[in-house]
Structures are given as C-alpha cells and as structure tokens.
Amino acid sequence: DGGITQSPKYLFRKEGQNVTLSCEQNLNHDAMYWYRQDPGQGLRLIYYSQIVNDFQKGDIAEGYSVSREKKESFPLTVTSAQKNPTAFYLCASSPYRGFHEQYFGPGTRLTVT
Amino acid sequence: AQTVTQSQPEMSVQEAETVTLSCTYDTSESNYYLFWYKQPPSRQMILVIRQEAYKQQNATENRFSVNFQKAAKSFSLKISDSQLGDTAMYFCAFLDRDDKIIFGKGTRLHILP
Numbered sequence: 001d002g003g004i005t006q007s008p009k010y011l012f013r014k015e016g017q018n019v020t021l022s023c024e025q026n027l028n029h030d031a032m033y034w035y036r037q038d039p040g041q042g043l044r045l046i047y048y049s050q051i052v053n054d055f056q057k058g059d060i061a062e063g064y065s066v067s068r069e070k071k072e073s074f075p076l077t078v079t080s081a082q083k084n085p086t087a088f089y090l091c092a093s094s095p096y097r098g099f100h101e102q103y104f105g106p107g108t109r110l111t112v113t
Numbered sequence: 114a115q116t117v118t119q120s121q122p123e124m125s126v127q128e129a130e131t132v133t134l135s136c137t138y139d140t141s142e143s144n145y146y147l148f149w150y151k152q153p154p155s156r157q158m159i160l161v162i163r164q165e166a167y168k169q170q171n172a173t174e175n176r177f178s179v180n181f182q183k184a185a186k187s188f189s190l191k192i193s194d195s196q197l198g199d200t201a202m203y204f205c206a207f208l209d210r211d212d213k214i215i216f217g218k219g220t221r222l223h224i225l226p
Contacts, residue, residue, distance in 0.1 A: 031212055040122075042204060042218040050212065058213075090158060094212065101148055102214055104158035 004105035021076045023091035030096035032074035037088040085112045115140045119217035134190045136205030146208040149190045153201040
C-alpha cells in the first residue's frame with residue numbers, strides 16, 4: 001500500500017530543544033517537500049529536495065534543517081533558532097521531471113512550550 | 114513571482130446546493146498546472162482536480178468542475194450537489210516549472226444540513 005507516512009501525529013517539546021519530524025514515502029518519488037501550515041496562512045514551503053543528497057531552501061527555511069540521504073526519507077529538524085515553531089507540518093512528494101501534483105502525508109502537529 | 118489569491122476566506126451553503134470557490138493567480142509563464150486541494154477536518158490534503166494551462170477544456174471530476182479562464186488568470190472551482198462530506202478547507206494551487214507549488218490561503222467551506 002503506497003503512500004507517505006509522517007510520525008508522530010502529535011509532538012510536544014520544550015523551548016530550546018531541537019526536534020526532528022519524520023517523513024517516509026514508498027511511492028518511488030524523486031522529489032520531497034516540507035510545508036508549514038498556520039491558521040489563515042495557507043501552506044508555506046520550508047525546504048524541498050528533487051534528488052538524493054541535494055535540497056534547496058524554500059520561502060521560510062530559517063530555523064529549520066533537512067537531510068536527504070535516502071530517496072524514501074526526508075526528515076525535518078526544527079531547531080531552537082526557529083522563533084515560532086508551533087505549527088502543523090506537512091510533508092509531500094512528487095515524481096520529478098514533468099508537471100505533477102504533490103501527494104501529502106497526514107501531517108505532524110508540533111507544540112513547543 | 115507567482116501569486117495565488119483566494120478572495121473568499123469562508124463560505125456556507127446548504128446541502129445539495131451548488132457552490133463556486135474563486136481563485137486568481139499571477140504568472141508570466143505560458144505553461145503551468147493548477148490544482149484544487151481539499152483539506153477536511155482530518156487535515157489530510159487531498160487533490161480534488163487539476164488543470165493543464167495548455168488545455169482549453171475545463172477539467173471535471175464527478176461533482177467537481179473548474180472554470181479556467183487563462184487570459185483572466187482565473188481558476189474557480191464549482192461543487193455541484195454539495196454534500197456534508199465536502200465540508201473542508203479548499204486550497205487553490207499553482208505549479209511552476211521548478212516543481213514548486215504556490216498555495217492560496219484557502220477558503221473554508223461549510224456545508225449545512
């Protein structure tokens with residue numbers, strides 16, 4: 001059963017701690033994306049990767065870091081430098097090279113107090 | 114830079130009625146894709162419909178159809194015979210040549226029994 005998994009669904013952290021959000025896909029997609037969703041803001045692109053071992057900053061990359069060591073995995077680390085980390089985080093993937101829609105995971109709600 | 118504007122933050126309609134959600138976008142590209150995504154209360158993003166800019170024919174998917182006006186840069190979504198399960202946030206989205214999607218801020222749609 002192909003798809004995108006994100007874990008955990010809810011995550012709680014204390015301020016000042018780094019936290020890593022997991023994203024795995026078994027769709028054999030080349031490209032993967034991380035979005036942040038805040039109320040009234042729509043989805044904003046944090047980082048994206050179109051090929052293994054390569055990634056680019058999106059519109060709001062400050063305070064975040066990623067890695068892409070395997071095609072199926074694209075973890076996102078929310079660092080202590082991110083000023084407002086509490087949000088809903090969505091991971092997506094798509095086939096590369098050509099116009100394709102993105103397929104989304106179920107999301108992770110991160111709360112930092 | 115491309116932008117996507119959804120001018121209706123929130124809408125309510127009675128079950129079985131038809132509703133139209135508006136979307137306008139700005140781009141200098143001639144070939145691109147447009148999408149409508151649905152995000153129900155579960156927060157899972159679901160693709161509703163896609164439109165290729167070089168196709169003049171409006172896309173349809175069962176009760177969902179679009180009115181694509183390329184010259185006016187307008188891409189509205191029509192939901193016919195609305196159902197309670199259509200209650201969700203709806204996002205209009207533009208896919209650029211770099212495989213990056215720009216999302217509008219969304220329209221929250223309530224289907225009333």
